[in-house]
Amino acid sequence: MIAIIDYGAGNIFSVKNALDHLGIESLLTSDIETIRSAEGIILPGVGAFPWAMNKLRESGLIEEIKEQAKKKPFLGICLGMQLLFDKGFEFEECEGLGLIPGYVDKIPETDLIIPHMGWNKLEYNHECPLLHGLGDDEYVYFVHSYKAFCGDSELCAYVEYGSKVPALVSDGKYVYGCQFHPEKSGSTGLRILGNFAGLLRS
């Protein structure tokens, strides 16, 4: 079972719908016991970085998430991916979960259309189990105005938008984050979610 952490953020039903479609058992939850007993965890999220960290803090989930992310497959999606880093600079400096080294700040190029919205082509950087079975011409759906700044070793895949935008990051152990929405990225996204679920049993 995958616990989809429900902290009042955005359209979390889409993640559940996609997992249902794949026949993967999941639960929308903010209950600590359920999160502890899950075999994998997804942290979704739409909204602003400080708002989301506050919500997680109010729900008493921050320490639990940090603990569980050391033990079982953990996937942050969109804002949920951004929260994995040490710090965010959306509106104000704000501490993140610190599961992946790096920070989150505005897309710096001033001549670009913002938000970065739409389908962009994945460029591969490192081998990653979530990318298994994908071809050379895979597009995934993005919508965001802030991006991650991280080291090469954490960067599994990126897209080009002005400069490199981290698309899929990992700590090399249990923690993964995707800036795009796999649940809205057609068959490519479903495969990535299926790959994540595959980690639960391996």
Added chain:
Amino acid sequence: MLAKRIIPCLDVRDGRVVKGVNFKGIKDVGDPVECAYEYNLQGADEIVFYDITASHEGRGVILDVVRETAKKVFVPLTVGGGIKTVDDIRNTLRAGADKVSVNSQAVQNPELIRKGADIFGSQCICVGIDAKKTADNKWTVYINGGRIDMGIDLIDWVKQIEQLGAGEICLNSIDTDGVRGGFDIPMLKAVVSAVKIPVIASGGAGKLSDFPDVFLETDCSAALAASLFHFGELTVPQVKAELKKHSIPVRSV
């Protein structure tokens, strides 16, 4: 590289597709869920439901359509038409829509854009605009399906809605809509250069070459069409193949 998006729009009234959709292999051409699924298979980058249900009681039906579609279509879904309040936005997003498109109501009550963006994020607030030319490089904004001229300058309006927090603009030209002679390139150019948020071109697509034209001549992010796709005159893969020929980036499926 970011792909240019091709967006079919389905007009829905009381839960049924208004103009018959000419798909092969669909049993019920009036079923919006089946039509959306077919567009998804064709490689549509997003799907828009435009709800033209007149009665207030009928409003719930579009939410059922979204709920059912979201269970089997895994590309972004937008719902436009009849969205008047923050509660309408919330209910539509909770049903599974990724964005709402507000039009007349945004003109009459611009605070709806600000409130919607503050609560749900700019990314899910698309503002639909119907505009008509009044002089060279001058357009005004209309509401109620292009029936009422609000006398508002188009360029002032798009700057204002960007300020209010809109995440995207869907720009429909009353002059080219239904004429099928191509998108309104001058109007699109003027709007794209006035704002930094993505602009969807709408109104006027009548043939294959209209799509490369709009992307080569303007910096719009997406093109939307309704009847052209419904009647099966063109398919999404045909449009994308044509764009590829012109080296315009598109998502292939």
